[in-house]
Amino acid sequence: MTDSESSRLCSGCSTTLAELDSVLKQPLISSPTPNEILETNHPPIESQLPSIRDFISTGRARMRVLNAKFAALRSSNCSIEALQSSIDKLLALDVEIRKHKGAISPLRRMPTEVLSLIFTSTISQHGITESAPWTVSAVCARWRATVIYQPRFWTFINLGYFSRSSTHYLRLEIQLQRSGELPLAVQCSSKDTSHFGSPELRLLRLVCEHARRWGKLSVSGSSYLYSQIVDFVQDRLVLLQELEIEVECPAYEGNLPALDIFQDAPLLQRVVLNQKTWPYPVLGMTLPWSQLVQYGASNSWDGHLHALASAANLVECSLEIQGSGQPPGASILLPHLLRLSLSHPTFLECLETPALIELYCDYAPLLLPFLRRNLCKLKTLTLSHCYKNPADDSDLVHIVEEVPTIVNLGLLPGLSFPIELSDTLSSRPDVAPALECISTVIGTGNDIDKDRYEHFARAIDSLWRHGRLRSVKLCPDYGFSLPTIDSIELLRAQGLEFLITEGDYQIFYEDVLPSQFQINTNKDYNPHEIWYDSDDDF
Structure with a gap:
């Protein structure tokens, strides 16, 4: 840089290029904030906040000077090395300012309890975001600690998610460990037996070993999947509250095994059986009918009559009725039933529902x-x-x-x-x-x-x-x-x-x-x- 150039004023800040050059050569301002705050997402303590804010203010002031220097150098015949040095200074200072701004971010200082509530809304219990706990735990150390040590985030088990992972069995073992002793919501589905192999059966057997912790079970797909669950489950289902089974069973496969593994589930209250796969044969049902509160199923006319006769405590009921039949000698009393949906309106002749407040059905003259x-x-x-x-x-x-x-x-x-x-x-x-x-x-x-x-x-x-x-x-x-x-x-x-x-x-x-x-x-x-x-x- 010549003497005339070094004495030339910068149009942006009335500073000579020589003075700007001396600024450029100064080292970056140092920060008293520990690296464990700046390089991680740990929140700073209250006493560190003033120095962090002071660094941000000082850094922004120096950034303005460096920007002016860079603009002046670009308009002069300076070397590429000088321009690159200015750019490096700008980038390094920008990184430091961003680290300090991140340290005082409201998200950084958000209480762990609030973070947990936010994570709860992302980790669905309905199978929509089954990989969410794994994704959230990979974001940063604090989020990982927040999620890993709270078992409720790991209680939803979608076997379809694990079967797509190369480390499926190990991941499932880890998730089952992290869920502690909380009730599990288990979902598994398969369209046909061709989707089954040794890895899938190992996953199914592993989750069946924790059947005593099942709080909700959803099974949909082939009868082979259902029969394997019946074979693998050895424990009493002491925590099971909700059961959904949608099993496709073509007539040539014969009858499915009876649902006898669910007959001794003391907390079971909500059951849905083949309500969507209604054209298939009716499931053999051995259930604790007297304790059911919600029931939806596809069944024959007589099959429904047999079930409802023992289910006096139902509050919600949805009936897919196959075929037709005759009303029993005496109407079935459902004294607590509030909501009823049925596909065959003439079935109303079989029921007494004095507490009913919602009815969904086809029109019929007997209504x-x-x-x-x-x-x-x-x-x-x-x-x-x-x-x-x-x-x-x-x-x-x-x-x-x-x-x-x-x-x-x-x-x-x-x-x-x-x-x-x-x-x-x-x-x-x-x-x-x-x-x-x-x-x-x-x-x-x-x-x-x-x-x-x-x-x-x-x-x-x-x-x-x-x-x-x-x-x-x-x-x-x-x-x-x-x-x-x-x-x-x-x-x-x-x-x-x-x-x-x-x-x-x-x-x-x-x-x-x-x-x-x-x-x-x-x-x-x-x-x-x-x-x-x-x-x-x-």
């Missing part, structure tokens, strides 16, 4: 007599169309008239909101005094037209004006364009929740009908097909 007989305080009624029993408009009106406790009324695709019911709600404020939510389809083929929608709109207006209605969920059928009705737009502006799914039956179906009450046999005549989506194969 009204059932409601009259039980005198239950029904709050949710969701009906679907049955091609064998076309809905009677007057029946739907009588149901709403005679069950004044209905809060949520849902009519699934194929069963539209009748004009007679709309007119009744419009003209009689005393009808449906508790009704708050209506879910229905408008426009099914040529049967529903603009006139029907206008009647429906008047009913909505009347219900809103009388202070009851809160929400309307509407699904226009394909090819039916909803006309704009000013009264509806006004109600929306006043706060009415008016949702339109624009002909998307699936969204409407899943929103109106809770997943645990969705059943499959209606697919023969229902436009909503709820097919079983298996998880990763094991």
Whole structure:
């Protein structure tokens, strides 16, 4: 650098290049903060915070000087070595500043208890993020310590995840150790026996050795997988509370082994059996029926009658009924049943449910007599169309008239909101005094037209004006364009929740009908097909 160049002023800070060059040659400012704070993610103590903030302030000031030096050098005829030296200084100082800013980051100083709560939300108990504890524990030393020493993060076991890892058996052993003695949620699935080999069977045998700790078991796939579990489990299932089995068993394979390994599970309360794989043969069931609270299954008419006769404590029930039959001599009393879904509405003739508050089923003429007989305080009624029993408009009106406790009324695709019911709600404020939510389809083929929608709109207006209605969920059928009705737009502006799914039956179906009450046999005549989506194969 010549004398004239060294005496030239920097336009950015009125400093000569010689002075900037001397700044460049100065060593980086030193920090009193220990490397164990800067090089790790351990939080600093309170007394170290002032010096860390002071370093950041001083470092930013020097960064401005170095930036000015670099800009001046770039505009001069300096050597590449000088430019590179300036860049190295800038990068090194930037790294140090970032380390110190990280040391005082709120995340660094977040209490371990708060971190644990955040991790809990990422480590699902439903198989969505089964690798989460392994991923979280690999981020940093603090996160690793937080996760490793809390057994609840390691209690979900998806055998499909371990079978995809080259160190599958060792990982499963480690996870079982880290879970301590807490109850396990175990999930395994396989479509056919070709997915099974020695490694998979070793994994299955290992997790079956901890059967005494199973709190929830989900099995889906081939009958071979199920039979292996029956063979491997030797311990009493003392902690098992939830059981889900979806086993595909073609007729040529014969009958499955009876579910006798579950008959002595003292805490078992929730059972789902082949509710999604309903076309396959019914499972042989030996269960502690009297202690079950939730039950969903595919079975024959008589099979369900046999099960329910011993399950007097049920609170929720979803029945996929294969075939038909006759009511028993005396109705089966389910005194605690609150929520019921069933595929065959005539099965209602077999039941007494005085506490029922939610009912999901096809429409049938016997529905009204059932409601009259039980005198239950029904709050949710969701009906679907049955091609064998076309809905009677007057029946739907009588149901709403005679069950004044209905809060949520849902009519699934194929069963539209009748004009007679709309007119009744419009003209009689005393009808449906508790009704708050209506879910229905408008426009099914040529049967529903603009006139029907206008009647429906008047009913909505009347219900809103009388202070009851809160929400309307509407699904226009394909090819039916909803006309704009000013009264509806006004109600929306006043706060009415008016949702339109624009002909998307699936969204409407899943929103109106809770997943645990969705059943499959209606697919023969229902436009909503709820097919079983298996998880990763094991």
